[in-house]
Structure formats: C-alpha cells, structure tokens
C-alpha cells in the first residue's frame with residue numbers, strides 16, 4: 479500500500495496475524511493462557527468496562543481480572559461471572575477505556591502510575607492516555623484522532639497533519655511506545671519508526687464502544703504472548719497491536735455479514751471474535 483507521499487506502508491496480512499495469535503496447547507492451564515488485568519470504566523461510562531472485559535474473554539484470555547467502580551464491577555459480573563475481581567498477578571494490563579482523566583481520583587492516578595512504571599505490558603486507552611508519556615512499562619497506546627492530537631500536544635508536538643503515517647511515527651518515537659492510531663485505516667507505529675497499516679474493517683465499526691472492544695482484544699493477545707515470553711520487545715508489541723486491529727476489523731465484517739450487511743453494535747463485534755480466531759488458526763488444507 480503506497481501512501482500519499484509515495485512511501486510504501488506494508489499492510490498487515492492474515493499470515494502476520496497467524497504468527498501473533500497463540501494457539502491453546504494441551505499442557506496449558508488458565509495462567510499459561512495469559513491473565514489480563516483491566517482498570518476500565520467509570521460511573522459515567524460503566525458500559526465500556528463490560529465491552530472490554532467481554533472482548534478480552536472472547537479473544538482467548540485464560541483469565542480476566544477486573545478492578546473499577548462498584549457499578550461497573552456489578553455490570554461486568556452480571557455479563558461475565560467468569561471475571562475475577564480479586565487482586566492478583568497479570569501478564570498484561572488494559573487501562574483507561576471508559577474513563578476520563580478529568581474526573582480520576584488521586585488514588586486511581588497513583589495506581590495507574592505504578593502500573594505504568596512496572597515491567598508488565600500495558601494497553602493504554604482513552605482516559606489513561608495522559609499518563610502514558612511518563613510511563614516506562616512496555617506500552618501500546620490506542621488513541622483515536624482526537625486523542626492522538628491531545629497526546630501530541632502533551633508531547634509538545636503540533637496536531638497531526640494529513641500525513642497520518644508520518645505523524646504516528648513521530649508520536650511513537652516521542653513517547654517511546656507503540657502507537658495504534660484508530661480509523662478506517664488503522665496505523666501502528668513502533669518507537670523505532672516501523673509503520674504498518676491495517677485495513678480490515680467496515681464503516682459500520684464507527685459506533686460507540688468499538689474502541690473499548692479493541693483494547694480488550696489487544697490486552698488478551700498481549701497477555702497470551704507474555705505468558706510464553708515475559709519480555710516483549712516493541713516490534714512484537716506492535717505486531718500484537720496490528721493483529722488485534724485485524725481481528726477486530728474482521729469480526730466487525732463477520733458480524734455485519736451475519737446481519738445481511740447491516741449495522742452492528744460493539745458487543746456484536748466482540749461476539750464475532752472467536753469465529754475469526756478459529757478461522758485464522760484452522761489448519762490450511
């Protein structure tokens with residue numbers, strides 16, 4: 479795929495995806511499959527917690543641990559009683575979906591800072607993006623265009639211009655983390671300047687909560703990879719992020735196809751993820 483400046487930006491393919499999805503094994507237990515920890519959802523947006531947790535389960539997590547406000551926790555457990563609300567070890571974190579930095583408590587800010595200063599890989603979304611620049615943990619940031627511009631402003635960079643690819647590479651370098659810029663064409667840059675594009679979705683994806691689902695999918699992929707190999711380098715994290723976007727887009731297409739090409743909701747996307755993963759992992763004849 480050639481961008482508007484004549485550069486070639488590789489498109490993420492199904493065989494790239496296959497190399498980043500961990501197939502379950504007979505010697506697995508739930509911890510070997512990877513545990514995702516999620517601090518998402520707020521009283522204003524409790525549904526985002528449900529969407530992300532659902533997506534992480536549907537993407538093959540061995541366990542999902544959830545921590546958030548009481549109302550969000552109740553909704554998560556009503557939808558997914560499998561979810562564990564006790565504190566414990568995780569192989570990947572998802573922070574920020576359905577939260578707002580402006581209303582975050584100092585206690586929550588302190589917990590997020592500690593996670594972002596740790597060794598466990600973190601997917602940083604929505605209301606936690608303001609804390610991402612100060613983090614040292616391996617990080618995947620998942621902004622949409624407005625969030626990307628806010629992040630760039632915090633980094634002292636001008637708003638992204640029409641050359642989205644150059645902008646997202648610049649952001650990834652400045653923040654020292656993988657940046658996944660959402661859109662009809664999702665771009666993933668690592669801090670070394672490698673850029674890939676994911677074109678997998680449908681315009682029906684432009685509906686509330688699909689970004690929360692994407693964060694949950696990526697969290698499960700990172701946890702599975704980290705359960706095998708705890709130290710994931712930025713190139714690997716970028717591959718896992720691109721894989722998440724590919725699965726998400728194909729799940730959306732599948733969900734729409736099941737509805738005669740009609741509209742979908744965010745939960746429909748999460749529901750369709752297992753069939754997409756199954757097809758990717760199916761032995762090629």
Ligand SMILES: NC(=O)C1=CN([C@@H]2O[C@H](COP(=O)(O)OP(=O)(O)OC[C@H]3O[C@@H](n4cnc5c(N)ncnc54)[C@H](O)[C@@H]3O)[C@@H](O)[C@H]2O)[C@@H](O)CC1
Pocket residue numbers: 522523524525526527574575576577578604605622624625686687688689690
């Ligand atoms: N079910 C849920 O709980 C959901 C929670 N969400 C969470 O909601 C939070 C905010 O995300 P956003 O992407 O909205 O944040 P943004 O701050 O990027 O977007 C809000 C912007 O949209 C503008 N806007 C609001 N309503 C509009 C309208 N009707 N027409 C045109 N412009 C309008 C506002 O002026 C503001 O500038 C995040 O934490 C996100 O994760 C969203 O994912 C949606 C679903």
Ligand SMILES: Nc1ncnc2c1ncn2[C@@H]1O[C@H](COP(=O)(O)OP(=O)(O)O)[C@@H](O)[C@H]1O
Pocket residue numbers: 622660661662663664679680681682683684685686687688689690691692726
């Ligand atoms: N026009 C579009 N075509 C295809 N995919 C889109 C389009 N617009 C948005 N998306 C995808 O939908 C998702 C929306 O995420 P986000 O903006 O974070 O929504 P929310 O905050 O409501 O969860 C992203 O994965 C993005 O790539």
